[in-house]
Amino acid sequence: METLLLPDFTYRRAVPVATIEYLEAVGNYTTVHLIGQKPMLVAVTLKRFAERLPDFLRIHKGILVNPAHIVAYRTRYVPTPFVRLSQDRRLPISRRQVSQLRPRLASFPLCTN
Missing domain, CATH: 2.20.25 (N-terminal domain of TfIIb)
Incomplete structure (x- = not known):
């Protein structure tokens, strides 16, 4: 299973890509919406996530969706x-x-x- 390291304040959190439902831009930050968990706000732009997750669909200027969901x-x-x-x-x-x-x-x- 592929994982993604997300900077979560003072540490990096490994999140399985399969648990990411969608990502939403908030200025220079991104809210990562996870299945069964609270959303995470990370200091990475949506553009960087789009480069790192090429299978995800850009359905809107500020939304990137995991096609598996x-x-x-x-x-x-x-x-x-x-x-x-x-x-x-x-x-x-x-x-x-x-x-x-x-x-x-x-x-x-x-x-x-």
């Missing part, structure tokens, strides 16, 4: 396109990213509700 998606006939994650959370897809993401999202089921 995508359950469904919806890009058409809704005001805001979105992906639904395993923890029943919806994250918006930016309009500019929709056309680039459609081929990569095609393997996931469409969200009916």
